[in-house]
Amino acid sequence: MSADITGAPGTALVTGANKGIGRAVTRRLAQLGRRVYLGARDEQRGLTAERELRGEGLDVHFVHLDVTDESSVSRAAKRIEREVGHLDALVNNAGIGGPPLPPSRTPLDEVRRTYETNVFGVIAVTNAMLPLLRRSPAGRIVNMSSVLGSLAHAAALEDPTGVFPPGVFPVLLDYNTSKAALNAVTVTYANELRDTPILVNAVSPGFVATDINGHQGTLTPEEGARIPVLLATLGPDGPTAAFVGEDSTPTGQRLSW
Template identity: 65%
Template sequence: MSAHSARVAVVTGANKGIGREIVRQLAERGHTVYLGARDEQRGRAAAADLSADDLDVRFLHLDVTDETSAKTAAERLAQEAGTVHVLVNNAGVGGPMQPPSQTPADQVRSVYETNVFGVITVTNALLPLLRKASGARIVNVSSAIGSLKSAAENLDQTGEHPPGEFPSTLLSYASSKTALNAVTLAYANELRGTGILVNAASPGFVATDINGHHGRLTTEEGARIPVLLATLPDDGPTAVFLGENGTAEGQVLDW
């Protein structure tokens, strides 16, 4: 199936972890998937490995922190596919665990470059192609610890942390996800009525490089909610924050 006849998906930060598994699951559902990665060698290797399973996966060189890279990627997609039906903004970085009072502003700024500004850069670059598609979906991979309501109540909605122990030592990462949630809502509101659904996904506590592989969920489990939101029907929700709780429909989280 060619990119012109299949639904086309782009997944950022996809050479490993949750991103790579999102690529796999979307490709297994018949999508032509462009595996976005900053590191060309690792990205090509991941795409080749998935393609070996008879999946239509193509490497896309994409550094989300570089506007020129995003523009070049968009130009290639325009030439090869013409449209993009699914964008999963998965690329993200973490930060050290330390009290906010001991967190340098430069550290926060560095995390925001990928987790927030990178999402805006890529979304704006690909939005013309998403507008051309029928029923496009944008999924931003967030985290439950980005919830302002949970932080204010010091209560983790997911139950991952005990009551009264909502994490306060991840200023860079947690606040970047809060900002990403606000970005998600801004795009969702701009695009209401266009057929483009924009939502945020919390994959759950997945064992990945960001947490030193201490998570309790597999990447297969972590990819489920992003893929669910990426494949919503036309009457599906927009401006929703959905988390993994083991149920078929997922857990609607408070922003």
């Protein structure tokens, strides 16, 4: 197992890691020598992904974790504490989106459901894992956001990632506003933790072909995992409270909040 900047073997937790971008992030972090806890809400799907990645010789451990269920979150934290005692990286990847309806026709329950996962779930997992991250000399928190959560880009009707033409910006009430809230959550934690080594950042992984968009994305999950992995393995001089998007440049592009 390779070492992180502290010389200690690194440990990471990725939520929603049984498929899509989360599984690709898990694979890449494990390829870099991390012991990675593969969080999944469904045991069978989690075990299947664990088996697949272990078959590649990777140090991956399924942990049952439904981000909307606080008892499951707390059990996952206790298990990681018992087994490794600390966490070097938390990737809050689990996310959902409701049906693509205009805001005026979006049922409030859909908005609540999306927020439970994309916002409140992230807060629950972050608070449960922070004691473990504080024990790392270089804790990193990566929140999987989206350019659709950028208020600045939405108001200007411009998509800096080039997926949508100028003048077009999707109006997904539950998804966009949940990611905007997640962006605010990211900056708020980053500011609380500024006097610690913990760096907290948000990422827009690009338009990635996964189940969440019916595989319409143009990037592979491995390509979408690149910036999240970069932020999960930042050195001590890395940014905090940054919103970084995939743009094929080595460090990605800084997005406006």
